[in-house]
Amino acid sequence: MQATTYMKRRRDGRISLNSGNQVQHVMQMTILILTILTIVAFLFFDYTGLNFKKALVETAHNLQAMFLEPALSHFSWSEAFYQVGITLGLAFLATILGAIISFFLALAAAANLSKEWLSKTVRIVLAFVRAVPTVLWVLIFAIAAGLGSEAAVLGMLLHSIAYLVKAFSEAFEEVDKGIIEALRATGASWWHIVVHAILPSTFTYLTSWTFLRFEINFGVAVAMGAAAGAGGIGFELFMASGFYFDLREVGMITYMILLIAIILEVMSTFLKNHYFPETVKN
Amino acid sequence: MPLLTVEQLGKSYNTHTKVLRNVNFEVEAGEFVSIIGPSGAGKSTLLRCINRMVDIDEGAVIFNGADVGMLNKKELRTLRTDIGMVFQHYNLVPRLSVIENVLHGRFGYKTTLQGIMGRFTEAEKERAFYLLEKLGIAEHAYKRCNQLSGGQQQRVGIARALIQEPKIVLCDEPIASLDPKASTIIMDHLKSITVELGITCIVNLHQVEVARDYSDRIIGLREGQVVFDEMSYRLTEQRTDILYGTKSKPVTQVRELLTV
Structure with a gap:
């Protein structure tokens, strides 16, 4: 009866399948407390002047105007597409420039290709850059470049670099170290190894990651249009909602952004399924 | 000596x-x-x-x-x-073709720029095909390395070592x-x-x-x-x-x- 030494029983004598550790207990308590706090919070809201029935109807009416009767009133269709193009352009510029710079920085950040101190320095600096949200970077660059598309591209570029260097350098590190050793043993120089072993082995990952970042940058570019006056469809959305209170136009613009986002999502899913390593897929 | x-x-x-x-x-x-x-x-x-x-x-x-x-x-x-080197796990670049992998053995003789551009002389290419012929895998020269069996990949590895003229x-x-x-x-x-x-x-x-x-x-x-x-x-x-x-x-x- 050796197994019984490791067996755990509940108080009623039934065999337990959980290890019964602290973690589970803490998780349960956390969820319970959060549930209670949520319910209590609703009781403390200021409900004066609220006609619940009227509020519901008005909200439904607004939503109906926004999403069931979308229309453009302050600008034309060609203008709308032009603005979407500007937003895509902002995202494209930040992504392409970012990808090129990231490639070289990632070579410096990859532990198997670079010196330890250099790799660590690059990683730490970029971890800081990544920790600050994109919007904040844009506003920081706005001090020098003024609010507008330049600041938006610079801010998005910086954050894209921080993101892509991490992704790229991890892809580089997954390259079989035997391949690098074999090329070094033939007398190949560092650049030979990068161009003829690292690049062909990781090229598909690099393009997939870049596209994934483009998808993210599109979303950010929409927000930047409104927040930093970078122009594009985001700015029109801001004008329509905050300036004209034109719910129908807000709906239309939302649909347009949604459509682009779906197209990008489908494309990146396709790329992901075809080219990503098993570990990153999920 | x-x-x-x-x-x-x-x-x-x-x-x-x-x-x-x-x-x-x-x-x-x-x-x-x-x-x-x-x-x-x-x-x-x-x-x-x-x-x-x-x-x-x-x-x-x-x-x-x-x-x-x-x-x-x-x-x-x-x-x-x-000094040529042959490895247990062949250590070829799996996404490149056999002939490209064999020519990697010539990088030691190239300047950085020549190597990056992948400039190989006709003589080097002929030598590569000659070696593949000798090792009996010339028909796979344009296949990707990961499509080859282990024994065939090891022969590519040997060809890569031999083209160095070690x-x-x-x-x-x-x-x-x-x-x-x-x-x-x-x-x-x-x-x-x-x-x-x-x-x-x-x-x-x-x-x-x-x-x-x-x-x-x-x-x-x-x-x-x-x-x-x-x-x-x-x-x-x-x-x-x-x-x-x-x-x-x-x-x-x-x-x-x-x-x-």
Whole structure:
């Protein structure tokens, strides 16, 4: 009866399948407390002047105007597409420039290709850059470049670099170290190894990651249009909602952004399924 | 003068354990030498000290009149062009074609820019095809390396070593991941490198019988020290047992299991 030494029983004598550790207990308590706090919070809201029935109807009416009767009133269709193009352009510029710079920085950040101190320095600096949200970077660059598309591209570029260097350098590190050793043993120089072993082995990952970042940058570019006056469809959305209170136009613009986002999502899913390593897929 | 002299070689990866201790041997041009010994005896480290893929801690390796430990970066690249290397896991770039992988062996002769642009002369390309022809895989020249079987990939690895026009080829367990038939093909090719082209071969092996059948001389390593260094026919069962710390069963049976 050796197994019984490791067996755990509940108080009623039934065999337990959980290890019964602290973690589970803490998780349960956390969820319970959060549930209670949520319910209590609703009781403390200021409900004066609220006609619940009227509020519901008005909200439904607004939503109906926004999403069931979308229309453009302050600008034309060609203008709308032009603005979407500007937003895509902002995202494209930040992504392409970012990808090129990231490639070289990632070579410096990859532990198997670079010196330890250099790799660590690059990683730490970029971890800081990544920790600050994109919007904040844009506003920081706005001090020098003024609010507008330049600041938006610079801010998005910086954050894209921080993101892509991490992704790229991890892809580089997954390259079989035997391949690098074999090329070094033939007398190949560092650049030979990068161009003829690292690049062909990781090229598909690099393009997939870049596209994934483009998808993210599109979303950010929409927000930047409104927040930093970078122009594009985001700015029109801001004008329509905050300036004209034109719910129908807000709906239309939302649909347009949604459509682009779906197209990008489908494309990146396709790329992901075809080219990503098993570990990153999920 | 011997092609390769190893004098008092010592190597440790950390302060506690020495991987190699006081290793001495000489290899003449045109010899086929096997290094055998249990896992962790330092066979791979010994090979990598010869082309300085790992740094030498104590002693010296003299190859072709040059002290390997003293070379600067540029001299080291030149030295490595003279030393081909073949690996257990072939170490080819899987997404590139066979011919591209073979031509990687020429990078040691290229400047950085030539190498990056992938500029290879017609003579080099012809030589690559000639080697593939000799190794019997010319028909796969334009296939991607990961479409080839293990034995075929190892032959690409040998072609990559040979196109360097080396004076010596170091093989780190070249048949450890191959089936018996492929192993025989690879060992036959390695043997013919020495016999036909006069290139020295040093081969790390796990299979004692293979070492005895193919090599002129066997070096036995145990715990980082040379415990056997003689012509291969002098490796008796008894001495193998000392080397590996094993007790062998009746001779005939073991022979059958180990021979490939």
